[in-house]
Amino acid sequence: MSGRMVHHYIPNSSPETLKMMLDEMRLNSIDELYTDIPDRVRLRGRLNIPKAMSEYEVERHVEELLLRNKTVFDAPCFLGGGCWPHYVPAAVEMVVGRSEFATSYTPYQAEVSQGILQALFEYQSMICELTEMDYSNSSMYDWATALGEAARMARRVTGRNEIITPYYMDPHRASTLKVYSEPAGMKVLTCTQDPVTGQIVVEKLQEMITSQTAAVYVENPSYLGFFEKQIDLISDLAHDKGGLLIVGVDPISLGVVKPPGEYGADIVVGEGQPLGNHMNYGGPSLGIFACSGDRLLRQMPGRIVGLTSTLEGGDEAYCLVHQTREQHIRRERATSNICTNEALCAVAAAVYLSLLGPEGLRRLCETIMVKSHYAMKIMNSIDGVKTPIFEAPHFKEFTVNFKDTGRRVDEIHRRLLDRGIQAGKVLKEYPELGEAALYCVTEVHTKEMIDSLADNIREILR
Amino acid sequence: MSYRQARWSEPSIFTISSEGRIGHNPPQPDSEEVKMSGAPSTLLPPELRRSKPPELPELSEVEVVRHYVRLTQMNFGVDTGTYPLGSCTMKYNPKICDKLSSSPKIRDIHPLQDESTTQGILKILYDLSEMLEEITGMSRFSLQPAAGAHGEYTGALIIRAYHAANGEGDKRREMLIPDSAHGTNPASAAMAGFKTVIIPTSSSGYLDLDAVKSVVSKHTAGLMLTNPNTLGIFERNILEISEIVHSAGGLLYYDGANMNAILGKTRPKEMGFDIVHLNLHKTFGTPHGGGGPGAGPVGVVEKLEDFLPVPLISREGDRYFLDYDRPRSIGKVKSFYGNIAVLLRAYIYILCLGCEGLEAASEHSVLNANYLARKILQGGKYTIPYYPDRLVKHEFVLSAEEIYRETGVRAWDISKRLLDYGIHSPTTYFPQIVEEALMVEPTETESKESLDHLVYAMNMVAEEAYSNPPTLKKAPHSTSKGRVDEAKASHPETMCLSWRMKRRFMSGK
Numbered sequence: 010m011s012g013r014m015v016h017h018y019i020p021n022s023s024p025e026t027l028k029m030m031l032d033e034m035r036l037n038s039i040d041e042l043y044t045d046i047p048d049r050v051r052l053r054g055r056l057n058i059p060k061a062m063s064e065y066e067v068e069r070h071v072e073e074l075l076l077r078n079k080t081v082f083d084a085p086c087f088l089g090g091g092c093w094p095h096y097v098p099a100a101v102e103m104v105v106g107r108s109e110f111a112t113s114y115t116p117y118q119a120e121v122s123q124g125i126l127q128a129l130f131e132y133q134s135m136i137c138e139l140t141e142m143d144y145s146n147s148s149m150y151d152w153a154t155a156l157g158e159a160a161r162m163a164r165r166v167t168g169r170n171e172i173i174t175p176y177y178m179d180p181h182r183a184s185t186l187k188v189y190s191e192p193a194g195m196k197v198l199t200c201t202q203d204p205v206t207g208q209i210v211v212e213k214l215q216e217m218i219t220s221q222t223a224a225v226y227v228e229n230p231s232y233l234g235f236f237e238k239q240i241d242l243i244s245d246l247a248h249d250k251g252g253l254l255i256v257g258v259d260p261i262s263l264g265v266v267k268p269p270g271e272y273g274a275d276i277v278v279g280e281g282q283p284l285g286n287h288m289n290y291g292g293p294s295l296g297i298f299a300c301s302g303d304r305l306l307r308q309m310p311g312r313i314v315g316l317t318s319t320l321e322g323g324d325e326a327y328c329l330v331h332q333t334r335e336q337h338i339r340r341e342r343a344t345s346n347i348c349t350n351e352a353l354c355a356v357a358a359a360v361y362l363s364l365l366g367p368e369g370l371r372r373l374c375e376t377i378m379v380k381s382h383y384a385m386k387i388m389n390s391i392d393g394v395k396t397p398i399f400e401a402p403h404f405k406e407f408t409v410n411f412k413d414t415g416r417r418v419d420e421i422h423r424r425l426l427d428r429g430i431q432a433g434k435v436l437k438e439y440p441e442l443g444e445a446a447l448y449c450v451t452e453v454h455t456k457e458m459i460d461s462l463a464d465n466i467r468e469i470l471r
Numbered sequence: 472m473s474y475r476q477a478r479w480s481e482p483s484i485f486t487i488s489s490e491g492r493i494g495h496n497p498p499q500p501d502s503e504e505v506k507m508s509g510a511p512s513t514l515l516p517p518e519l520r521r522s523k524p525p526e527l528p529e530l531s532e533v534e535v536v537r538h539y540v541r542l543t544q545m546n547f548g549v550d551t552g553t554y555p556l557g558s559c560t561m562k563y564n565p566k567i568c569d570k571l572s573s574s575p576k577i578r579d580i581h582p583l584q585d586e587s588t589t590q591g592i593l594k595i596l597y598d599l600s601e602m603l604e605e606i607t608g609m610s611r612f613s614l615q616p617a618a619g620a621h622g623e624y625t626g627a628l629i630i631r632a633y634h635a636a637n638g639e640g641d642k643r644r645e646m647l648i649p650d651s652a653h654g655t656n657p658a659s660a661a662m663a664g665f666k667t668v669i670i671p672t673s674s675s676g677y678l679d680l681d682a683v684k685s686v687v688s689k690h691t692a693g694l695m696l697t698n699p700n701t702l703g704i705f706e707r708n709i710l711e712i713s714e715i716v717h718s719a720g721g722l723l724y725y726d727g728a729n730m731n732a733i734l735g736k737t738r739p740k741e742m743g744f745d746i747v748h749l750n751l752h753k754t755f756g757t758p759h760g761g762g763g764p765g766a767g768p769v770g771v772v773e774k775l776e777d778f779l780p781v782p783l784i785s786r787e788g789d790r791y792f793l794d795y796d797r798p799r800s801i802g803k804v805k806s807f808y809g810n811i812a813v814l815l816r817a818y819i820y821i822l823c824l825g826c827e828g829l830e831a832a833s834e835h836s837v838l839n840a841n842y843l844a845r846k847i848l849q850g851g852k853y854t855i856p857y858y859p860d861r862l863v864k865h866e867f868v869l870s871a872e873e874i875y876r877e878t879g880v881r882a883w884d885i886s887k888r889l890l891d892y893g894i895h896s897p898t899t900y901f902p903q904i905v906e907e908a909l910m911v912e913p914t915e916t917e918s919k920e921s922l923d924h925l926v927y928a929m930n931m932v933a934e935e936a937y938s939n940p941p942t943l944k945k946a947p948h949s950t951s952k953g954r955v956d957e958a959k960a961s962h963p964e965t966m967c968l969s970w971r972m973k974r975r976f977m978s979g980k
Contacts, residue, residue: 016828018563018756019835020918030842030919039834042841043736045705045862050741056734057605061825064567071819075576077591084588088581091806098495100532102573104539108758111569112548114559115762118896119955120887120947121476124546125761128539131484134970138525144968148763150617153806161662184803188628188780192664236519265511267521280806290592291582291807292617293764303963312762316967317960319953321945324480326952330961330968336620336658337901341667346658349618349750349767353760356539363484363535364494367524373497375511380500382508402515426585434583456501 016061079431081288085458086431089406089449090232091152091179091280092288095261096453101285101360105353115312115348119328126327129352130314132359139263139362140277141270142299146311148355149296149347152280153182156226156257157189158298158310158345159276160197163224163253165308165344170195171221172255175209176202179232180438182257195223204441207235207399215246222252224276229266230259233436233447234381234406235399236266244273260284260297260358261377262404264370276300285361286354295354307334310345312352373452377405380459381450387463388448391470398442405451409433412443414470422446424469430462474552474893476950477544484538485970488528494535526971545951546761547895553921555843557866557898557910558653558701560731560753562836565823568757568816577815582807586792592811593791597784599818600768606829607727607747608740609770613779614809619728620655621804622748622767623695625780627663628801629746629771630693630722632778636799643692643720649678651702651902656695656726665692672904676704676857683715691721697729698742699864701902701910703840704857705733713743722746722775730754731914732837732865735830745772755817766813780804835915836865839922843867843913846926852933856905866912868905869897869929875907880936880943882907887954888935888946892928 016022021030031037062070081094088094105111109124116122116129129147136145149155160172172190174183176199187197198217201210209227218225225247230236237243240256247254256269258279269277281295282288300309315330336343365373385396385407393414397407411418422432433448450459500508508514530538547554554561580589600612616622627646634643646660649670657667668686673679678700694716699705706712713723725744731754739747751766752759759765771779781800782793793808824832844855844867853869871882886896886909898910913922935942945954959965967973 014827014831016824016831018565018824019828019831019915021835021839021915022831026919027838030838034842034845039838042834042837042862045707045864046733046737047707047710049710050737052735052737052741056826056829058602058821058826058829061828062822064823067567067819067822068571070822071571071595071815072574072576074591074595075571075574077594078576078580079584079588080575080579081581082575082579086581086584088583090583092582094579094581096497098532100494100536103536104543106569106573107540107543108550108564109543109546109548110761111758112550112561112564113546113761114554114556114561114759114895117556117898118547118886118890119957120950120952121547121890121895122761123951124542124544127481127483127545128542129761130968131970133968134483134485135525135527137969137971138527141525143972150621151806153803154617154621179806181803181806184781185805188802188804192628192631192662194664236515238516238518241518263521263525265515265521267519268525271522287578287812288581289578290580290589290811292805292810293812294806306968313968315960316973317956317965320956321953324952326955328955328957328960330957330966332961335654337654339658340654341657341661343654343658343661346620346624346655346662347618348620348655349759349763349765351617351760351764352762354764356761359484360535360539361495363528363530363538364532365497365527366488366493366529367527368491368529369493369495369497370527371524372499376497376500378514379504379508379511382514383500383504386507402519426587431581431584431588452498456504459504 084429084431087433087448087450087462088431090434090447091181092291093283093449093451094288094453095283095451097285097287098364100364101357104360105357110356111353116329119326123327126314128356128359130316130327132355133314135359135362136297136299139260139268140299141268142277143301144306144309145299146309146313148350148352149298149311150351151294151296152278153185155278155296155298156182156186159255159278160186160190160195161193162276162308162310163255164193164195166305167223167253169221169223171198172224172226173198173200173217173222174226175200175228175231177231177233205400207233207401208239209237209243211239211242218246218250218252222250224253224255226255228257230262230404233408234403235401240272248273262374264374270301275305281354281358284358286357293351293354295351295358308344311347311350376452380454381405381407384450384459387459391463391467398445406447406449408445409448410443410445416470418444418446421469425465428465430465474949478951479541479545481541483970484528487534488530490529492529492531494530494532552893553917553925554895555897555911555913555925556895557912558728559898560912560914562756562914563916564756564758565820568819571819572812572815590791593784595815595818597786597791599814600784602821603749603768603770606734607770608738609747610773611776611779612768612770613783614768614814615780615804616767616769617805617810618763618765619748619750619767620659622769623655623659624662625769625804626724626746626748627659627665629775629778631663632801633775634692643690645690646692647686647694649696651700651904652695653726653728660695676702676861677708678706678712680708680711683712687715687719691719693722693724695724695726697726699729699732702856702868703863703866704861705864709742728753732833734833736833745775751813751817755820757813757816764810764813766810832915839913839915839917840865840867843911843922843925847929850930850933866910869909869911870905871907871909874933874936878936878940880940882909884943884946885909885932888932888943889928890947891949894925894928
């Protein structure tokens with residue numbers, strides 16, 4: 010029995026209390042409560058885990074380990090590709106740090122959970138406003154899993170088995186899509202994109218869309234940062250043959266960019282991390298999932314919060330709705346197995362969007378576009394460097410080709426890192442693009458950081 | 472203890488909006504940047520531009536802060552009071568975990584950074600994997616799944632990939648699942664393409680060996696099980712079950728939802744399991760965030776290692792790296808490597824408790840549960856199926872069937888009335904095999920005094936069911952809102968899922 014040590018997270022481990030409780034139960038030791046675990050399966054000896062450390066020692070130890078990390082502020086970083094550096098206002102951190110939210114569970118008991126329920130309702134409402142869609146759930150794990158679930162949903166709604174995706178897609182997202190759709194008997198088809206403009210080759214797409222097409226998936230902006238300009242046409246093509254249009258978005262761009270609801274998207278997915286969530290080495294993230302039309306609502310995965318009233322008195326109140334789709338009621342016939350989602354990240358997004366409002370978001374979008382275009386212009390002025398590779402409008406990310414410098418992008422990036430600059434992501438997955446990398450510039454990149462990036466590239470190439 | 476929750480009449484943030492206000496000014500570009508890039512309006516062609524701004528609220532920072540702070544005050548968390556939500560394991564979340572994981576040294580790291588700049592977090596993740604391996608007896612862990620159910624899906628895909636690799640992919644299509652299992656088990660198995668075969672729980676409370684034998688066949692892909700089971704009872708025949716499934720060529724999946732009860736006492740490995748997922752918030756005290764973020768790492772025995780999602784975190788001497796070179800992997804179940812901020816908290820939690828503390832945690836969770844079960848039973852109003860014939864582990868299921876029969880008061884009403892005593896309701900109507908079920912899990916972090924208060928409240932509520940049933944039927948009375956009309960919320964005619972729907976209602980559609 011290990012009751013001799015008093016543990017500070019275990020109040021009844023004090024000898025007095027422990028004895029009182031055991032006496033009351035007429036037991037001599039806690040061991041007697043484990044007689045139902047047969048000897049044959051009992052662990053021999055102790056777990057090989059280090060002894061407890063004091064809180065002070067833990068803090069020292071962890072901080073020492075974390076010092077081995079370089080943050081994007083220790084070394085300016087131009088990485089995007091599914092996770093992006095954005096500023097998180099202090100007020101967002103303060104709200105999501107409140108332990109009433111942080112230490113609560115899924116709000117099954119609505120009467121004591123009005124706070125998180127209302128915050129999630131407001132999140133859903135803001136996502137609907139941003140995307141111009143009818144319904145939003147209260148979050149998925151991330152963009153990739155939201156896309157996976159969207160594909161499966163398209164299959165349920167249409168009874169068809171194919172989803173068509175763009176060629177230029179985040180390899181993580183593409184892999185996750187496959188892992189989600191294949192077990193449902195779905196095939197993922199890839200549509201050609203024009204090597205000069207990056208735009209989907211509509212004639213090819215038209216040939217691919219058949220009576221087996223559950224959905225066409227388009228990203229705006231795309232993984233490589235450019236916009237698809239023919240979205241209205243693509244939307245019509247998908248719908249004409251009875252398929253759905255799934256659109257992937259960077260929600261922060263929707264302050265100025267045409268929302269998917271305006272061009273007939275049926276399902277919108279995206280990554281909500283830019284909305285008030287830190288990068289945290291890639292997680293937690295926030296999967297956005299919205300749809301339009303009652304037919305789709307009934308097939309939507311995940312939790313949804315609704316506005317209702319109290320039984321007496323008629324006060325407005327919130328609770329989880331439509332739970333009959335969910336796994337705890339429908340079990341193997343559920344729309345999805347998701348239950349724990351990313352609620353606190355969704356709350357962060359709601360606080361973030363409330364702080365910025367339409368005007369703040371518009372200004373932020375413009376800052377991002379100006380800075381990223383400035384970066385492109387200034388990098389383009391370097392001999393042999395070409396950016397962007399694709400002739401299309403861009404938002405915050407852009408491709409850079411170093412092929413004409415006669416140097417390898419890997420080597421240039423390694424030398425930049427030696428100089429304390431973390432450059433973009435090398436696009437190994439698309440060798441046909443040349444010595445290419447994906448760069449990201451947002452509001453956190455000062456002019457000095459961008460200038461210094463360009464100056465250093467220039468020096469390295471000299 | 473009298474209890475009253477904050478009761479703000481807090482309007483929707485959309486109604487307190489006032490045109491022209493702003494709560495955060497983002498950085499503006501430098502004039503030279505604008506000069507070179509061109510005016511913002513020229514950077515996006517008209518066909519891609521939004522026709523009207525999104526109807527987001529317009530507020531100053533102080534208004535946003537007050538709104539959300541009032542909302543937090545209308546929310547119950549573990550830091551507010553006792554949260555005996557069975558199977559969800561709502562234990563105290565040590566504050567040091569939050570403090571350290573909000574360090575910029577983790578928050579501001581990009582997942583695609585060069586590995587030389589992320590050696591600290593990679594080492595932490597590697598060491599955490601090793602600790603989870605030791606705790607479960609599995610040989611390799613993936614930290615990628617973002618939640619318990621996500622881990623289940625990952626595990627089910629690994630089972631699928633294993634059978635496919637053995638040329639039995641088309642044959643082994645059935646997943647066996649007890650009727651008492653969490654709903655996620657059948658849902659995850661179905662998502663992975665399996666047909667679920669349900670095993671009925673016998674009158675003994677244990678899984679019936681004959682029932683297992685009768686459903687096992689050459690079509691069996693695996694069996695998903697939690698142990699202790701959802702009744703809080705330890706399946707003593709687990710080795711026999713494992714033997715039956717394994718000899719038929721199936722794999723054994725451990726749902727780690729109830730792992731908190733057995734830390735250091737037994738391990739999935741000793742029980743014969745091949746795959747495990749752990750819910751880090753249940754076993755390692757990470758906060759639940761009102762429904763996430765969570766983390767559901769998956770561990771496997773050696774023969775299944777190849778199928779784990781990429782990348783794994785590997786080590787070469789002192790250098791840690793993301794290992795993508797795994798050709799038989801199922802692929803990725805999400806972007807990047809997992810919910811790192813949650814994983815870091817679990818790592819810190821394990822360091823704080825150490826091997827002895829982890830064992831003490833499970834011992835005290837079991838002690839508290841048995842103490843509570845015994846005391847509530849003494850009141851004479853509730854029954855606990857199979858108890859005291861069977862010991863319970865960290866949780867148990869009360870039945871309010873007798874109260875319902877005699878007074879018409881349902882488990883749901885009891886749940887609601889408990890809120891007035893400052894206690895979060897137990898899980899209600901689960902598992903579905905117990906009538907008027909209330910599933911109670913006190914966890915190791917509740918003091919004797921709070922357990923005694925819970926006993927007192929349960930007894931008082933039972934008494935009230937007889938003396939004053941209307942009080943229960945209309946409960947709760949001291950919470951932010953009175954009883955919420957959940958039927959109306961889900962009714963197609965009255966359903967309102969966003970502010971834009973509400974706006975439509977107000978304008979008569």
